[in-house]
Amino acid sequence: MHFSLFFFILSSLLLPTSLPQAYGNELNVAKVNDSPFSNALQILQKQIGYDFQTVDLLRRAMTHSSYSRENNRALSILGLDAIQTSISFHYLQRNLDASAKDLSLRISEMSGADSCAADGFRLGLQNVIRVSTKTNSSTDSVVCGAFRAVFGAVAIDSSKADDAGNLFWKFQGGDVLVSAL
Known part of the structure; x- marks a missing residue:
């Protein structure tokens, strides 16, 4: 029995890495962790024209406080700034x-x-943001918080608030259009 368990563990560790090599990397393996939310984040990145180095920042930006303790509130504040x-x-x-009055x-x-x-x-963020079942993802405050959080996430991801500001100006020029999410 110990030999069978050992063989199973050993083969499960070696098999996934040896198959693509054995077949010349032609093995088409579907990603196990693709979810509708992950796909929506990929679409959103293309839509805004920014590829996150750390996609978890965008994931957090699209998570409302009603959904998780790990949410977009702090990113929204940074994005607004x-x-x-x-x-x-x-x-x-x-x-x-x-x-000062005109600037304000x-x-x-x-x-x-x-x-x-x-x-x-x-941008269609109401279709992307994760909220609790008791929260309406289409309210202005939820969508606005998510929108601002995107820029906070960009600033953290790039380590430059200027990158977030430059991305904001793309929206003001109308360069970013809604795609089907």
């Missing part, structure tokens, strides 16, 4: 004599909840 900094930078670069109004218009939710709906 990156967006607001980028808006400030671009606005002042074009008009250094702008008043511009930031509010472009990063406020209404604008943020509209951009998130345009």
Whole structure:
């Protein structure tokens, strides 16, 4: 019995790595961990034009606090800060004599909840974000939080808030379109 158990363990460890070599890497093995959520994250990356080095950051960005303790709240705060900094930078670069009131109004218009939710709906984030069964994924606050969290995740993934800000401007130019998720 011990020999059979030993042989089973040994063959299960060696078999998966030796088969592709034996067949010239032509073995087409389906990924075991592909899920609808993982597929949606892959589509979202293509949609926004950013490939995450650490996809778990995007996974967290698309996880609402009602779904898990590991959620998008902190990433959403970072994303909002990156967006607001980028808006400030671009606005002042074009008009250094702008008043604080004008700058504040511009930031509010472009990063406020209404604008943020509209951009998130345009991306179809309501179809991607994980929420509890008691939470509506189509509410403005849920979609806006997810939208902002994407930029927080990009900033962490690239170690550059500028990358998050530059990605934000793609949305403002209308370059990112909804795909079927």
